[in-house]
Every structure is written in C-alpha cells, then in structure tokens.
Amino acid sequence: MNIPVLIAGGGPVGMSTALELARRGIRCMVVERNETTTRHPKMDITNARSMELFRRMGIVPQLRAAAVAPDHPFDVSWITTFAGHELQRFRYATVDQAYARIQAHNDGSQPLEAPMRVSQVEIEPVLKRAIDEAPLIDVRFGVQMVDLVQDPQGVTVTLRHRADDRVETLRCEFLVGCDGGGSQVRRCLEIGLSGQENVMQRFMTHFKSDAREVLQRWGFAWHYQSVHGTLIAQNDKDTWTLHTRFPESAHGSPDPSALIRRFTGVDIPHQVLVANAWVPHLVVADRYRQGRVLIAGDAAHQYIPTGGYGMNTGIGDACDVAWKLAAILHGFGAEGLLQAYEAERRTVGLRNCEGSGRHNQVRVQIGKLYDERLEAPGAEGENARAEVGEQIRQIGNAENESFGIELGYIYADSPIVVPEAGAVVPTETLAYVPTSVPGARLPSVYLANGAALYDCLSDWFTLLVFNDAEGAAERFEEAARSRGVPFKVLRIDQPELLKIYDAPLILVRPDQHVAWRGRSIQDLAAAHRVFARALGWPTHV
Numbered sequence: 001m002n003i004p005v006l007i008a009g010g011g012p013v014g015m016s017t018a019l020e021l022a023r024r025g026i027r028c029m030v031v032e033r034n035e036t037t038t039r040h041p042k043m044d045i046t047n048a049r050s051m052e053l054f055r056r057m058g059i060v061p062q063l064r065a066a067a068v069a070p071d072h073p074f075d076v077s078w079i080t081t082f083a084g085h086e087l088q089r090f091r092y093a094t095v096d097q098a099y100a101r102i103q104a105h106n107d108g109s110q111p112l113e114a115p116m117r118v119s120q121v122e123i124e125p126v127l128k129r130a131i132d133e134a135p136l137i138d139v140r141f142g143v144q145m146v147d148l149v150q151d152p153q154g155v156t157v158t159l160r161h162r163a164d165d166r167v168e169t170l171r172c173e174f175l176v177g178c179d180g181g182g183s184q185v186r187r188c189l190e191i192g193l194s195g196q197e198n199v200m201q202r203f204m205t206h207f208k209s210d211a212r213e214v215l216q217r218w219g220f221a222w223h224y225q226s227v228h229g230t231l232i233a234q235n236d237k238d239t240w241t242l243h244t245r246f247p248e249s250a251h252g253s254p255d256p257s258a259l260i261r262r263f264t265g266v267d268i269p270h271q272v273l274v275a276n277a278w279v280p281h282l283v284v285a286d287r288y289r290q291g292r293v294l295i296a297g298d299a300a301h302q303y304i305p306t307g308g309y310g311m312n313t314g315i316g317d318a319c320d321v322a323w324k325l326a327a328i329l330h331g332f333g334a335e336g337l338l339q340a341y342e343a344e345r346r347t348v349g350l351r352n353c354e355g356s357g358r359h360n361q362v363r364v365q366i367g368k369l370y371d372e373r374l375e376a377p378g379a380e381g382e383n384a385r386a387e388v389g390e391q392i393r394q395i396g397n398a399e400n401e402s403f404g405i406e407l408g409y410i411y412a413d414s415p416i417v418v419p420e421a422g423a424v425v426p427t428e429t430l431a432y433v434p435t436s437v438p439g440a441r442l443p444s445v446y447l448a449n450g451a452a453l454y455d456c457l458s459d460w461f462t463l464l465v466f467n468d469a470e471g472a473a474e475r476f477e478e479a480a481r482s483r484g485v486p487f488k489v490l491r492i493d494q495p496e497l498l499k500i501y502d503a504p505l506i507l508v509r510p511d512q513h514v515a516w517r518g519r520s521i522q523d524l525a526a527a528h529r530v531f532a533r534a535l536g537w538p539t540h541v
C-alpha cells in the first residue's frame with residue numbers, strides 16, 4: 001500500500017511536518033537515520049510565530065514544560081569576562097511578561113504566543129512523544145533514506161535499517177526531505193545551494209556547571225556575548241553552551257576546558273557533555289521541489305544562528321508544505337499548490353538568510369570595539385567601558401528584535417494569493433506592521449468574548465465577516481461545499497476591529513495567512529475563482 005507522505009528526517013522540521021499532516025487527516029511515515037533524538041543543543045529560541053504554529057498542533061503546554069521557566073528573562077548581555085565587567089545589557093521580557101503585553105495591546109501588533117527559550121536537546125523529545133502518540137504517523141528511527149526514484153504517480157524510496165543493514169523499498173505519493181543540511185533528498189534531486197558556504201569555523205562546547213555565582217553574577221541572562229564568543233544559558237540552572245571561534249592555534253581538537261576558561265575569565269567546575277567543531281553557512285537551495293519530492297528546513301536553507309532563524313523558518317516550511325500536500329491528497333487542492341510552496345517559502349528563506357548574515361555582521365562590529373582598555377583599572381577602564389557600553393547600545397541588538405522577519409513575512413507574489421491592485425505591502429524587517437494585505441499572516445487579536453481569534457479559525461479555510469451586506473458568505477459557502485473544501489464563516493460583530501483588519505471580508509487560509517480580502521464578492525463564480533486560485537487550480541482570478 002502506498003504511503004501518502006514519507007518524511008525523510010526526524011528533526012524538528014520533519015516531526016512538525018508529520019504532526020501537521022496528521023492533524024489534517026493524512027497518514028505519513030517519518031524515517032530518521034539516528035536511533036534517538038539529538039544530543040546537540042543547536043537551537044535555543046523558538047520564536048513567537050513558531051509557537052503560534054505549535055499552538056495549533058496542541059503541544060504548547062508540553063513544550064513550555066520543557067523550556068526555561070516563564071518568569072526568566074531573555075536578556076542579552078555583553079561582557080568582558082565574568083571576572084571583569086558587564087558592558088551592556090539588552091533587556092527582554094519573560095514569557096509571563098510577554099503574555100501580559102499581548103493581553104494589554106489587543107491591536108493586532110502582538111503575536112498570540114510568547115517565544116520560548118529551549119534547546120534542541122529538550123524540544124525534540126517533546127515532538128517525538130507527540131508523533132509517537134499520533135495514530136496516523138508511522139515513526140521509524142534508525143532508518144536512513146538512501147535513494148529515490150520518482151515517476152508521475154509516486155516516489156519509490158530506498159531505505160536502510162541501521163541495526164541490521166537491511167535494505168527496503170517503499171512507495172509513497174509524496175516525499176518531503178527534512179533531512180538537514182547534508183540532505184540526501186536534495187542530493188538525489190541534484191538541487192544546488194546558492195550563497196556563502198563555510199562562513200567561519202566555530203567550536204561548540206556544551207557543558208554542565210553549577211557555578212551560578214560566576215555565570216549569573218549579574219543575574220539571569222539568556223546570551224552572554226564577548227569578543228571570545230557566546231555563552232548560552234540553556235536552562236538557567238546548570239546547562240550551558242559556549243560557541244567560540246575555532247582557535248587558530250589548535251592542532252587537531254581544541255581543549256574545551258581552555259575555551260571555557262578563556263570566555264569566563266575564571267576557573268569554574270564543569271563537565272563537558274559534547275564538544276565539536278561546526279561550520280555555519282548562509283545558503284538557500286536553488287529549488288524547493290522537483291515533481292513529487294519537496295525539501296524543507298535545513299535541507300532547503302542554512303543560516304548562521306544569529307537571529308535564530310534556522311529551525312523557526314523550518315517550522316514555517318513544515319506547516320506550509322503540510323497543508324498543501326493534505327489539500328492535494330484530500331482531492332480539493334491541485335498541483336499548483338506545490339509550485340506555490342516553493343514560491344512562498346523560498347522567498348522567506350532568502351529573506352531570512354539575508355537577515356541572519358546582517359545580524360552576524362553586528363556581532364562582528366561589536367567585537368571590534370573590544371581592546372585592553374576595557375580591563376584597565378581606575379578611571380581609564382571605567383571610561384572605556386562606559387564608552388563601549390554606549391556604543392553597543394547604539395548599535396543595538398536587531399537579531400532579537402526583528403519582529404518584521406518573524407511575524408511580517410507576506411506571500412504577496414504567491415501564485416495562490418489573490419492579488420489586490422494598489423495594495424501596500426509592508427517590507428519592514430525590524431518592526432512588525434499588522435496588515436491583512438493578501439498573503440500576510442492574519443493579525444492576531446482576542447475577541448470580545450475572550451477567545452483568541454486564531455483559536456476560532458477552522459483548520460482549513462475561514463471567511464472572517466465583519467460586515468456582509470450582499471450575501472458574500474453564502475456565495476463562499478456554496479462554492480466551498482461544491483468543491484468539498486472544509487470551510488467556516490466566522491462573523492465578528494466588533495466594528496472597531498475593522499481598523500486593524502481593513503476589509504469587511506477576509507478569506508483566511510489553513511496556515512493563518514490571508515488568501516483574499518474584499519468588500520463583496522460579485523457572484524458564485526467569483527467565489528469559485530477565489531477558491532480555485534487559493535487551492536492551486538489552473539484558473540486566474
């Protein structure tokens with residue numbers, strides 16, 4: 001029997017793709033070459049948009065339970081060493097404070113969810129438990145995807161079982177390569193990467209230490225940064241990750257303890273958990289799809305971690321590809337959705353690649369401000385530290401403040417979004433500008449009854465109706481019924497929200513993005529044309 005969707009790679013993106021397919025009623029299989037989830041901490045921030053997407057999967061409470069406590073801040077602190085001085089601190093709200101801000105500013109400017117501090121070591125087991133519990137997901141760890149051959153009807157995939165080297169072939173209707181930076185799926189498709197490879201040589205030291213009196217000398221912070229690297233507080237208790245340059249003097253493998261000593265400036269008791277060299281890239285795949293095979297996550301783009309866009313962009317890919325495949329497999333979506341996946345997500349991939357490179361340059365710029373005066377005693381040192389601290393403040397910390405990148409990505413040129421003549425499309429990367437322009441993520445608000453608007457959306461298409469004098473809802477309902485498209489009308493009797501939403505009728509897609517908006521819909525045929533376009537059928541509106 002054919003597997004509707006086979007997912008190669010059980011990292012965060014592969015597991016999220018599976019969860020999103022399953023909640024849309026699609027059976028899938030995840031093959032992961034490793035026997036267990038990762039031991040490498042890698043990502044340490046799940047941004048607010050990813051949390052909104054995880055909320056729909058119903059796993060936010062489980063994720064929060066694995067994350068840093070909700071009353072701990074996301075501060076970023078520039079220091080000399082822990083034996084020396086704190087030069088500047090960028091203060092960021094705790095999860096509790098972020099939720100309070102969301103409630104206090106119900107104007108569409110806020111995400112529905114607060115971000116989350118958590119490492120990949122912690123997040124992957126939560127996702128793994130969720131896929132293990134989902135009846136529609138067949139989870140196979142210890143199984144590697146080695147080859148694929150596709151034809152117009154499906155894909156034949158060769159798998160190798162790591163335990164006994166057994167080789168098996170399986171047939172699926174679609175294959176999604178979520179198999180990371182070295183993606184075998186991408187290689188099989190001979191898809192190239194464009195951008196800058198091997199941007200720098202880094203060394204990671206992941207360690208345990210109870211030396212909180214040193215490492216929290218100035219209170220809790222999420223990132224401590226200096227000219228020597230970045231120390232990530234993974235749980236504000238005893239687990240830390242240090243990223244440094246690969247020391248030029250090191251022959252073979254550097255001494256992780258010496259790197260910890262150089263960053264902290266003092267000897268601290270510690271136990272190294274994992275230490276290895278790694279190389280960041282700034283690359284995006286030239287294509288995201290060939291025929292029935294698609295790629296997502298690090299298989300499609302790899303960034304320097306500044307900004308935390310790697311996994312977060314991948315979660316966006318996962319939710320995008322999953323609803324599109326599900327719509328095709330349910331029969332109401334057409335192949336145009338596959339083209340749209342690349343058009344929508346590759347544009348975001350390129351934008352985030354550029355953002356991550358830009359943020360990295362800021363760290364380089366700040367590193368150049370460091371000199372020996374910062375450790376000088378007396379007035380000379382004090383003045384130098386005050387001066388550099390102020391320069392750091394002025395340079396800022398856009399990598400943790402680019403809400404335009406996180407929330408404001410707009411599929412304005414997507415072939416499945418109904419374009420609007422004269423629409424103003426915000427392109428800000430720093431500030432998030434709430435807008436319902438076609439292609440935008442729908443601004444999030446709480447309704448007068450206390451419910452979050454997002455929680456009231458259907459899993460598929462929803463027509464928001466603020467004002468419908470001409471019976472548009474019935475036309476859309478009729479068109480959806482005859483096409484077999486799951487559809488809901490959400491009437492909102494709050495005229496004040498029109499200031500935020502700008503249009504009395506908004507058709508929202510399964511991924512919370514706007515497919516179409518307007519004042520009315522001419523007739524049933526026009527409603528059909530909107531659905532046809534939004535679902536990738538060859539009809540032009």
Ligand SMILES: Cc1cc2nc3c(=O)[nH]c(=O)nc-3n(C[C@H](O)[C@H](O)[C@H](O)COP(=O)(O)OP(=O)(O)OC[C@H]3O[C@@H](n4cnc5c(N)ncnc54)[C@H](O)[C@@H]3O)c2cc1C
Nearest residue numbers: 009011012013033043044045145180297298308310311312
């Ligand atoms: C130091 C560092 C810090 C980072 N910080 C952040 C951050 O704060 N926020 C953020 O969003 N991102 C961050 N990232 C990036 C993030 O870790 C990646 O973007 C993320 O892991 C991508 O997820 P993925 O599922 O696409 O790929 P991966 O996590 O690489 O998962 C791919 C999976 O596929 C499996 N696999 C590979 N080949 C095969 C095969 N042939 N068959 C079967 N399985 C296969 C692998 O074993 C792996 O489990 C960071 C990365 C690093 C290195």
